[in-house]
Amino acid sequence: MLAFTIRRLGQSLFVLVVMSFLVFLGVFAIGNPIELLVNPQADAIERARATAALGLDKPLLEQYAVFLSRAAHGDLGRSFVFNIPAIQLILDKLPATLELAFCAMVISIAIGIPLGLVAGLKPHSFIGRTIMAGSIFGFSLPSFWVGLVLIMVFSVQLGWLPPNGRGETVMLLGIPVSFLTLDGLRHLAMPAINLALFKLSLLIRLTRGSTREAVLQDYVKFARAKGLSQRRVIGVHVLKNIMIPIVTVIGLELGSVIAFAIITESIFAWPGTGKLLIDSINQLDRPVIVAYLMVIVTIFIAINFVVDVLYSVLDPRVRLGAAAAAH
Amino acid sequence: MSALLEVEGLRTHFFTKAGVVKAVDDVSFRVERGRILGLVGESGSGKSMTGYSILGLVDEPGRIVEGRIALNGSDLTRLDAAAWRKLRGNRIAMIFQDPMMTLNPVLRIDTQMVEAVLAHHAVSRQAALERCRAALARVGIPSPDERLRAYPHHFSGGMRQRVAIAIALLNNPDLIIADEPTTALDVTIQGQILSEVQKLCRETGAGLIWISHDLAVISGLADEVCVMYAGRIVESGTVAEILENPMHPYTRGLLDSVPSRNTPGRPLSQIPGMTPSLLKLGAACAFRERCPRAIDPCAAAPAVRDVAAGRTLRCVNPVA
Amino acid sequence: MSVAVEPAATPAMPAVREQSPWRRFVAEFAESKLALLGLAMLVVIATIALTAPWISPQNPYDLAQLDVLDSKLAPGEQASSTGKTYWLGTDDQGRDMLSGIFYGLRISLVVGVSSTVIALAIGLALGLAAAYFGGWTDAVIMRIADIQLSFPAILIALVLLAMLGQGVDKIIVALVTVQWAYYARTVRSAALVERQKEYIEAARVLALSRPRIVLRHLLPNCLPPLIVVATVQVAHAIQLEAALSFLGLGLPITEPSIGLLISNGFQYLLSGKYWISFYPGAALLLTIVAINLVADQLRDILNPRLKK
Numbered sequence: 001m002l003a004f005t006i007r008r009l010g011q012s013l014f015v016l017v018v019m020s021f022l023v024f025l026g027v028f029a030i031g032n033p034i035e036l037l038v039n040p041q042a043d044a045i046e047r048a049r050a051t052a053a054l055g056l057d058k059p060l061l062e063q064y065a066v067f068l069s070r071a072a073h074g075d076l077g078r079s080f081v082f083n084i085p086a087i088q089l090i091l092d093k094l095p096a097t098l099e100l101a102f103c104a105m106v107i108s109i110a111i112g113i114p115l116g117l118v119a120g121l122k123p124h125s126f127i128g129r130t131i132m133a134g135s136i137f138g139f140s141l142p143s144f145w146v147g148l149v150l151i152m153v154f155s156v157q158l159g160w161l162p163p164n165g166r167g168e169t170v171m172l173l174g175i176p177v178s179f180l181t182l183d184g185l186r187h188l189a190m191p192a193i194n195l196a197l198f199k200l201s202l203l204i205r206l207t208r209g210s211t212r213e214a215v216l217q218d219y220v221k222f223a224r225a226k227g228l229s230q231r232r233v234i235g236v237h238v239l240k241n242i243m244i245p246i247v248t249v250i251g252l253e254l255g256s257v258i259a260f261a262i263i264t265e266s267i268f269a270w271p272g273t274g275k276l277l278i279d280s281i282n283q284l285d286r287p288v289i290v291a292y293l294m295v296i297v298t299i300f301i302a303i304n305f306v307v308d309v310l311y312s313v314l315d316p317r318v319r320l321g322a323a324a325a326a327h
Numbered sequence: 328m329s330a331l332l333e334v335e336g337l338r339t340h341f342f343t344k345a346g347v348v349k350a351v352d353d354v355s356f357r358v359e360r361g362r363i364l365g366l367v368g369e370s371g372s373g374k375s376m377t378g379y380s381i382l383g384l385v386d387e388p389g390r391i392v393e394g395r396i397a398l399n400g401s402d403l404t405r406l407d408a409a410a411w412r413k414l415r416g417n418r419i420a421m422i423f424q425d426p427m428m429t430l431n432p433v434l435r436i437d438t439q440m441v442e443a444v445l446a447h448h449a450v451s452r453q454a455a456l457e458r459c460r461a462a463l464a465r466v467g468i469p470s471p472d473e474r475l476r477a478y479p480h481h482f483s484g485g486m487r488q489r490v491a492i493a494i495a496l497l498n499n500p501d502l503i504i505a506d507e508p509t510t511a512l513d514v515t516i517q518g519q520i521l522s523e524v525q526k527l528c529r530e531t532g533a534g535l536i537w538i539s540h541d542l543a544v545i546s547g548l549a550d551e552v553c554v555m556y557a558g559r560i561v562e563s564g565t566v567a568e569i570l571e572n573p574m575h576p577y578t579r580g581l582l583d584s585v586p587s588r589n590t591p592g593r594p595l596s597q598i599p600g601m602t603p604s605l606l607k608l609g610a611a612c613a614f615r616e617r618c619p620r621a622i623d624p625c626a627a628a629p630a631v632r633d634v635a636a637g638r639t640l641r642c643v644n645p646v647a
Numbered sequence: 648m649s650v651a652v653e654p655a656a657t658p659a660m661p662a663v664r665e666q667s668p669w670r671r672f673v674a675e676f677a678e679s680k681l682a683l684l685g686l687a688m689l690v691v692i693a694t695i696a697l698t699a700p701w702i703s704p705q706n707p708y709d710l711a712q713l714d715v716l717d718s719k720l721a722p723g724e725q726a727s728s729t730g731k732t733y734w735l736g737t738d739d740q741g742r743d744m745l746s747g748i749f750y751g752l753r754i755s756l757v758v759g760v761s762s763t764v765i766a767l768a769i770g771l772a773l774g775l776a777a778a779y780f781g782g783w784t785d786a787v788i789m790r791i792a793d794i795q796l797s798f799p800a801i802l803i804a805l806v807l808l809a810m811l812g813q814g815v816d817k818i819i820v821a822l823v824t825v826q827w828a829y830y831a832r833t834v835r836s837a838a839l840v841e842r843q844k845e846y847i848e849a850a851r852v853l854a855l856s857r858p859r860i861v862l863r864h865l866l867p868n869c870l871p872p873l874i875v876v877a878t879v880q881v882a883h884a885i886q887l888e889a890a891l892s893f894l895g896l897g898l899p900i901t902e903p904s905i906g907l908l909i910s911n912g913f914q915y916l917l918s919g920k921y922w923i924s925f926y927p928g929a930a931l932l933l934t935i936v937a938i939n940l941v942a943d944q945l946r947d948i949l950n951p952r953l954k955k
Contacts, residue, residue, distance in 0.1 A: 136936060136939050137936060141932055142889055142932065145909060148913065156916065156917060156919060217428065222429035223431070225416060225421040226443040226446065227413065227415035227443070228416070228446050236434070237434070241432075259801050260801060266894060278894055278895075282895065
């Protein structure tokens, strides 16, 4: 188990380094790098000075080494627009995005798995088919359009929920969170539901598919032949088997939820990293883009690593090295 | 004293989109305490489905449409779901064919054994574990504690099947149904398991139904035999009677297709044709198309009749 | 000594009348009314997309045809000059929404389908190569695919577009980059399973040439999962393109796709002029739903593990 974990950790670090190199290449090596690192309004003298100061006349690999060492110390440049370190900008906005992503995941898991189980256990019943039809609808909906419709209905027509922004925050363990205040919840409601919709549908379908396959397996028949209650057969035997693919997907989807939050944040003007990214792209604030990419890549790799380890915990067949008891 | 298990006129049909599949069509037999009944037939003859019917494990789109299944005198077909559950794994236990598929791969052996005990007896986990250890010892698995903490994929095929047998024995059932449990194992292990099961049966006094397509296995193991074809029992009797004096042409054909040391050099004969589709069973005898002894009256499906004490036959033109 | 009692083994189910696989496939597909509905919708949408220039009441990108006095009219209102009815209203420039949607669908479908086809070709080639050659080729291709697949498509596309700028070709490049890995991985898994099977051994023993083995034997068996993935991916590609256009990074204003139409109308939402965003979105939704209905049925038919 430990060997497996260490091996995965090593692989993760490797991927991190590779990605950092790709980001570096993409931003620093394509085109004229000086354009990317210096305020576009700088004149020729400032550019020459910046070129020397930033070491852009040095060989590529040396620049990469400098980049890496700076990154390891958390220095990813300064934002052109706000003139503060880019990493700080990202980290300031990260709690808002993570809160949104987390709420969306909770909603989709809490609703998705039970609905998927029902649909999988009774696939041809009315409720089973309704759930499936609903789920097709759910992930066909373009999320930005859903956001618009939500605003239309709940803000414009009914006036119940505010159409943009984040609500009041309180400090929880040193991080500002808004889901603990009523105002915060009112602001969270629509963005979180919007973001959750796609994942919810995916989760329903995945759970349904896994459940349908699982109940056809012989071990379910055997469990019933032992006289186990239906609750135990589904709740323990089936659930533990379907949890493996589901947990994997949830873990991987967590990363993509953070990415999809970019759209939701744009629609609802939610002050998170996604909105920051779009604004930065439009304003050509490259250091912020770089900082965002590096942070996101790190988060992703960390998530993948955790999911892998979790997978091996859940599926005993994956754990190598356990002494196989033979005859 | 009534028989341990009496099955009368059992019919289990599957109502599919393509039509009605009569998987089990008028099956009757008895199993006495401490005796072993062999149920022989090709794949598709309905033998496994008979086993599932006795346990009440027939899934949609199938169901038992008719018949009486009496365990110690009480009719099981009248039971509701809760009563069935109390019976399964407790008074009637089943051993399946492929233990790799029947043991849940992500749960430990002790979990899967203890739950079988706890489902029927309100005892402590410790007490349940004790029972499991005893059951494992009985099927010849040494150092049970280590095995209990393991997962199914750590075991070999023979070992897994022993575990499955141990699970069947946990609650001292009156009746055990074994559905081809040795088919997936190699021959030497098969022999071991067969003799152990036979011994266990005699010791505990449980009745055993052994389902197989292998006549040789049945002949070495069972006391009585029922031969099934296309969902019906075509002949039944004691093993000695059936082997030495088969009356149904199908049974005769089976025996003739088996090479035997007693008649070296004899060319093996084959039963021509194919098993009929269970969807399209007409009014005639199911074996008619392939029977060398078919005569006109065979166009009306023959009923089962007693030809001697404990001997039944479904044929109007038997061999000998 | 064990002897099987099976003079001639047969399954218990009836032998199906010998239908050609194609007819069986069509029959199974038609079992789902929803899937047929989806297929019908797709045909309609595709027809609209193909014939947009001829069936639109107005060419919304021909400035001469626009009358700014007609801007922001609600659905059902009439043009001030010609008296024609704007069935779905107009946008802030006086463009007929219905025509805008027709043209937008056209662009969205073209971009979505062509990027899928290109990604399919690339992914197929790479996946087959990885499966057939194994070893180093396999490891490199799959590692790249895995790393890429562990990042969400939208992120990769965003970054690519930020670097490359706007334009139809750049969008297609971004979409292809994001998609090829799915195909490569699907094809490789299917091909690997097939490769183990005995008939490939037989073909090799017969010394058939490599391309022949790959094309005639491996390929047809990889097709079922590939078809399912490709169908779903068309929907994803269209959605992704719409999202990117909505964010302002997708197709340029000269080729307005549905996403751009929606984002144009966003600013008018709070003042109640919902139709400028709503109807394009509804059109997009119907397209995606139709594709997914079809894909769902395909997946159910072609999934071997559900056949019991």
